Amino acid sequence: MPRAKLRTPELRDRVLHAAVTMLAEEGVVGFTARKVATAASTSVPAVYELFGDKAGLVREVYFEGFRHLGRALAATGRTDDPRADLTGLLAAFRIFVREHPVLADVMFSRPFADFDPGPAELRATASVRTLITGHVQRCVDAGQLAGDPTDIAHVLLALAQGLAAQETAGWLGRSAATRDRRWSLAVRAAFAGLGPA
Template sequence: MPRAKQRTPELRDHLLEVAIATLSEDGISGFTTRRVAERASTSVPAVYELFSDKAGLLRAMVFEGFRLLGAELETVPLTEDPLADLERLVPVFRSFCRSYPRLAQLMFARPFAELEPGPDEAAAGASVRAVFTGRIQRCVDAGLLAGDVADIAHVLLALAQGLAVQELGRWLGSSAPSIEQRWRLGVRSLLAGLRPAPPSDL
C-alpha cells in the first residue's frame, strides 16, 4: 500500500518554523534536512514532498524571512515627518537581524551554493524594499531628499545590511553606546548626503 502523502499546510508551516529554529541553533554548517525532519518529528521524504529538496526548503526559509521582516516594517507608523519615518525603519531592520542572525545571513549572504532564489523569493525581497521606497518617495516629494528613489533604497539597505553584519560579527564596537552611535552616524550621514543642494545665488 503506498504511503499517504503528507503535504498539508500545517506541516509545511511547522517545518518552516522548525527549520528556522534549527538554523538558529545549529548554524549554517550544521543545517541539514535530516536534522529538520528529526526535530519536526517527521521524515526526510515528507520534507521533500513539500519543498522538493534542500534548496527548496532554503528558498522557502528566505521567503518566510522576508515575510517576517516585511510584516515588522509595516508596523512602523507614518507621521507628519517623512524623514523621521524613513529613519525609523532602520532600527526595525536592525532588530530583525539581531533576532534572526543566521536567517538574515541566509537571506542576504546566500551562503549555500545550491541556493538560487526564484521569482517568488525575489518578489519577497522586493516587497521589503518597497516599504523603504514608499518612505523615500515621501521624502523626495517633500523636498527632503534628492535622487532616484530606487537607488536610494538599494544604498540605504546595503548600508543597513553592512552595519548589521559588522554588529553581529562584533566589529562595530565594544559597547552598546558606541554601536548605537555608529548606526546613527552611518544612516544620518547617508541621508544628509542625499539632501537637495541649496539654491545657487547666481
C-alpha cells in the same frame, strides 16, 4: 493497504518553523534535511515531498525571512515626519538582523552553495523593497532627500545591511552606546549626503 500520506499545510508550516529554528540555534553548518525532519516530527521523504530538496527548503526559509522582515518594517507605521519614519524603518531592519542573524544571512549573504536566489525569488521579495522605496519617496516629496527614490532606497538598504553585518560580527563596537553612536553617525551622514543641494 498503505497508510495515506498526510502532507498538510500544517505539516509544511511545522517543517518550515523547525528549519528557521534550527538555523537560529545551529547555524548554517548544522542545517540538514534530516535534522529538520526530526525536529518537525516527520520524515526526510516528507520534507523532500513538501519542498523538493534541501535547496527548496532553504528557498522557503528565504521567503519566510522576507515575510517576517516585511511585517517588522510595516509595524513601524507612518507619522507626519517622513525622515523620522525612514530612520525608524532602518532601525527596525537593524533589530531584525540583530534578532535573526542567521536568517538574515540566508536572505542577504547566500551561505548555501545549493541555493542562489534567481529572478523569481527576487520578485517575491519586492514587498520589502516597495515599502522602503515608498518611505524614501515620501522624503523626496517632502524635500528632505533628493534623487531617484529607487536608487536612494538601494543605497540606504546596502548601508543598513553593511552596518548590521558589522554589528553582528562584533566589529561596530564593544558597547551598546558605541554601536548606537556609530549606527546613528552613518545614517545621519547618508541623509546629509542624499539631501537636497
